[in-house]
Amino acid sequence: xxxxxxxxxxxxxxxxxxxxxxxxxxxVSHNDKxxxxxxxxxxxxxxxxxxxxxxxxxxxxxxxxxxxNRIVTCSADRNAYVWVQGADGKWKHTLVLLxxxxxxxxxxxxxxxxxxxxxxxxxxxxxxxxxxxxxxxVAKHIRKxxxxxxxxxxxxxxxxxxxxxxxxxxxxxFSTYIKEIEPKPSATEWGAKMPFANLMAEFSNSPxxxxxxxxxxFNEEGTxxxxxxxxxxxxxxxxxxxxxxxxxxxxxxxxxxxxxIGPNRLLAAGHDCVPVLFHVDSAGKVSQGPKLEEGGNVVExxxxxxxxxxxxxxxxxxxxxxxxxxxxxxxxxxxxxxxxEGNKVEARRVSTTAGDGALVIWNxxxxxxxxxxxxxxx
Amino acid sequence: xxxxxxxxxxxxxxxxxxxxxxxxxxxxxSSSPTGVKDPTSKKAARDLAFRILMAIKTAQMDGxxxxxxxxxxxxxxxxxxxxxxxxxxxxxxxxxVWHEKVFSAxxxxxxxRVLADKRKA
Numbered sequence: 001x002x003x004x005x006x007x008x009x010x011x012x013x014x015x016x017x018x019x020x021x022x023x024x025x026x027x028v029s030h031n032d033k034x035x036x037x038x039x040x041x042x043x044x045x046x047x048x049x050x051x052x053x054x055x056x057x058x059x060x061x062x063x064x065x066x067x068x069n070r071i072v073t074c075s076a077d078r079n080a081y082v083w084v085q086g087a088d089g090k091w092k093h094t095l096v097l098l099x100x101x102x103x104x105x106x107x108x109x110x111x112x113x114x115x116x117x118x119x120x121x122x123x124x125x126x127x128x129x130x131x132x133x134x135x136x137x138v139a140k141h142i143r144k145x146x147x148x149x150x151x152x153x154x155x156x157x158x159x160x161x162x163x164x165x166x167x168x169x170x171x172x173x174f175s176t177y178i179k180e181i182e183p184k185p186s187a188t189e190w191g192a193k194m195p196f197a198n199l200m201a202e203f204s205n206s207p208x209x210x211x212x213x214x215x216x217x218f219n220e221e222g223t224x225x226x227x228x229x230x231x232x233x234x235x236x237x238x239x240x241x242x243x244x245x246x247x248x249x250x251x252x253x254x255x256x257x258x259x260x261i262g263p264n265r266l267l268a269a270g271h272d273c274v275p276v277l278f279h280v281d282s283a284g285k286v287s288q289g290p291k292l293e294e295g296g297n298v299v300e301x302x303x304x305x306x307x308x309x310x311x312x313x314x315x316x317x318x319x320x321x322x323x324x325x326x327x328x329x330x331x332x333x334x335x336x337x338x339x340x341e342g343n344k345v346e347a348r349r350v351s352t353t354a355g356d357g358a359l360v361i362w363n364x365x366x367x368x369x370x371x372x373x374x375x376x377x378x
Numbered sequence: 379x380x381x382x383x384x385x386x387x388x389x390x391x392x393x394x395x396x397x398x399x400x401x402x403x404x405x406x407x408s409s410s411p412t413g414v415k416d417p418t419s420k421k422a423a424r425d426l427a428f429r430i431l432m433a434i435k436t437a438q439m440d441g442x443x444x445x446x447x448x449x450x451x452x453x454x455x456x457x458x459x460x461x462x463x464x465x466x467x468x469x470x471x472x473x474x475v476w477h478e479k480v481f482s483a484x485x486x487x488x489x490x491r492v493l494a495d496k497r498k499a
Contacts, residue, residue, distance in 0.1 A: 169496070208412065209496025231494045232487035249448055251485025254494070 002366040003329045006359040008038045008046045014353035016336050021066035029059040035073050054081050054093050061106045065113040072116050074104035080118050096137040098126040106152050112159045119150030125164055127176045142174050142197040152215045156222040160185045163225050165213025171227050173200040189223055189239035203237050203245050205229045215258040220344040228255035228268050238284040248286040257337040261347035269334035269352055290372045292362055332356035383413040399433045400442045406430055407450040412497040427457040428466050439479050455480055455488040456499035
């Protein structure tokens with residue numbers, strides 16, 4: 001079975017999820033102010049081990065740093081908390097003053113885990129780092145030229161560059177170089193001068209607007225940046241070839257999340273409730289591959305068992321057959337996707353959470369899916 | 379940046395009168411007709427789109443669609459929905475056939491782009 005459903009709490013939409021580095025514990029938020037930690041039991045079920053309860057409003061994003069084992073959460077209450085696990089196993093929080101006056105929307109630890117970036121509805125990205133002397137997190141702001149809510153952020157492997165997607169239909173790459181905590185970075189394909197908040201590159205999703213950006217992702221080397229927008233498109237920008245951007249408009253519903261699962265392979269998932277494979281060739285051109293599972297159509301219900309039921313349905317629902325179940329594993333849009341096993345060069349297992357409150361684990365190395373991936377050679 | 383519309387109405391009208399309807403459609407769709415800003419020109423663009431779409435018979439639709447690229451199909455879908463929004467006399471039935479045929483070529487993606495794109499028909 002290449003897609004397996006896991007039950008982590010009630011069937012309430014899951015806003016976001018993040019894994020511990022040993023992948024035994026998952027942090028989820030069920031569309032409320034709490035972050036719940038679930039640990040996998042030997043039998044395969046999930047037990048709730050902790051509840052992180054500090055936010056006042058809905059938690060919008062969670063990220064779990066694999067090496068330092070710190071969790072960062074951000075919320076509509078305009079705050080972020082950094083959580084550290086003590087020797088007794090309990091999680092202690094530290095408030096981070098983001099100095100924003102709108103909701104925080106997304107958060108990601110940098111590769112070296114000494115900084116994290118928070119996007120917000122205040123048109124500001126807060127870059128937070130630990131001031132060792134005072135032992136508190138300081139936030140620096142990136143403002144120009146952001147004109148609208150930042151929906152998604154992703155870090156370049158050099159720990160300095162940050163990509164951000166925005167509801168002004170643009171994707172931008174900024175420098176987050178903080179001279180107090182890190183050495184001056186050397187030049188990359190995105191440019192040489194990297195003072196803090198410098199705009200290294202800007203991409204418009206489409207000359208005709210093109211929809212909000214829902215997810216951005218750097219590839220393993222940081223040479224390519226991929227994103228998905230609400231106009232049902234997926235695009236890849238290639239820095240070495242001179243910031244060339246290649247976009248593919250799909251026939252599907254918009255995607256909400258995106259992962260690199262190979263040097264030339266992307267996995268995108270969203271309103272079609274199933275992850276879809278994409279291939280990027282050497283010229284940067286994107287082409288659509290198969291869905292990870294078929295059966296996207298509504299499953300036809302069998303005719304009502306009795307005449308009584310048929311009329312009952314007609315009366316109650318206005319139709320004879322009850323056909324509200326989708327043919328895919330997820331029953332609602334997928335809004336969060338993580339690599340569970342592997343990395344951006346070779347991902348073996350991927351996890352998705354969705355509006356149906358389910359966590360699904362996709363085994364990309366299993367027979368059926370491996371065949372699809374192998375066939376994905378253009 | 380924003381492409382301004384460069385609709386050559388005379389050229390399109392002359393193509394329509396010599397019954398080169400599919401050519402008229404291709405020319406119209408490639409002249410950035412959604413780039414029109416002021417209301418009068420927008421109405422004129424919609425009127426022109428309506429005349430072209432009504433001129434092309436059902437039997438010619440598949441052939442016309444096969445000659446259009448992805449971007450043109452997206453623009454076409456925008457004008458089909460514009461036609462639903464402000465219907466002309468007797469147009470809806472014909473537009474529904476157009477919609478069905480364009481939809482089978484583009485899938486739901488083009489409908490999403492009708493809603494999500496900044497520039498409307």
